[in-house]
Amino acid sequence: MDKLPKYYIVEAAALPEVFLKVAEAKRMLDSGEALTVNEATKATGISRSAFYKYRDAMMPFQNLMAGRIITFQLMLKDRTGVLSGILSIFAYNGANILTINQNIPTNGCAVLTISAETGEMHISVEDLLKRMGNLDGVIKAEIIAG
Numbered sequence: 653m654d655k656l657p658k659y660y661i662v663e664a665a666a667l668p669e670v671f672l673k674v675a676e677a678k679r680m681l682d683s684g685e686a687l688t689v690n691e692a693t694k695a696t697g698i699s700r701s702a703f704y705k706y707r708d709a710m711m712p713f714q715n716l717m718a719g720r721i722i723t724f725q726l727m728l729k730d731r732t733g734v735l736s737g738i739l740s741i742f743a744y745n746g747a748n749i750l751t752i753n754q755n756i757p758t759n760g761c762a763v764l765t766i767s768a769e770t771g772e773m774h775i776s777v778e779d780l781l782k783r784m785g786n787l788d789g790v791i792k793a794e795i796i797a798g
Contacts, residue, residue, distance in 0.1 A: 673698045674706045685783035721750065722777055723797035726764045726790055734789035735764065741783050742766070747772040761791060 658668040664672060677692035679685075686692035693700050735754065748769040750775050755763045758782045770777055777795070 663771065668743040671701050671706060672697060673702055675710060677703055678707060678711075687721065720770055721767055721798055722770050722795055723765060723767045723783065724784070725794055725796045726766070726784060728754075728762050728764055729789045729791060730760050730762055731789050734787070737789065738766070738784055738786050741780065741787065742768060745775050745780055745783070748772065765796075767797075 662663055672698040676696065677686070677689070677696045680692045680695060681689065686695055689700055690702060693703050726738065728738070739749070748771075749766060750769060751765075751767040753765045769778075773780065775783075781793055781795060
């Protein structure tokens with residue numbers, strides 16, 4: 653039987669500097685800040701061999717209690733400003749929009765799907781949903797995932 657990997661959660665301050673630099677190099681590559689491994693390793697001051705040795709063994713831990721990704725689906729009337737009003741509600745209440753998809757309106761209505769990270773919100777998801785549902789031009793608002 654194959655030996656399964658073990659995982660540990662370790663505070664970043666307790667890690668050897670090379671691990672932190674590998675994590676930073678990975679972030680730079682993922683964000684496009686560095687286009688090549690060579691560029692990322694030079695910027696972080698590590699060797700390419702150190703990067704390749706540890707790159708698959710580490711990744712940042714995202715605290716699931718800090719926030720969730722919620723997907724909302726809304727039925728909107730095809731009127732100017734309705735989408736802008738929805739986006740304002742997200743922004744004002746601290747939700748970070750990750751994706752937006754709106755279908756072409758048919759019969760005067762359009763389906764809108766928004767996925768958002770809700771960890772920094774200062775109201776509940778239920779209150780956010782209620783505020784969107786009360787907006788003029790919103791026919792229906794619901795949570796479909798998360």
